Amino acid sequence: MTNYCLTCHSGPAASAGLNLDNYTGVRTIGETGRLVSRTNDSQSPMPPSGLMSEENRQKIQDWVNGGYQE
Ligand code: HEC
Numbered sequence: 001m002t003n004y005c006l007t008c009h010s011g012p013a014a015s016a017g018l019n020l021d022n023y024t025g026v027r028t029i030g031e032t033g034r035l036v037s038r039t040n041d042s043q044s045p046m047p048p049s050g051l052m053s054e055e056n057r058q059k060i061q062d063w064v065n066g067g068y069q070e
Contacts, residue, residue, distance in 0.1 A: 004047050027068045
């Protein structure tokens, strides 16, 4: 998150009003399914510059599947 997301998704002017600089923010969007869907969406990826490595995307998926361990 820090390396790939916070440039846009942090602070009071976070893109899409989505603040990913804290556990609750990431968990909340994780629970909607959009965290996993957008990080794997080749048409409209997050980060917008292009999909992250398979390994990084798998880490997010595993964290969601594992019950959002803090
Ligand atoms: C260059 C800026 C930028 C970066 C970097 C970025 N985002 Fe985004 N993100 C946006 C913008 C702008 C939107 C709103 C427009 C859209 O949905 O495409 C958005 C929307 C989203 C949404 C949809 C929110 C919703 O409510 O549906 C998710 C989920 C998301 N980003 C996750 C991420 C994640 C996770 C990362 C890091 C892996 C990331 N973003 C990196 C700019 C960025």
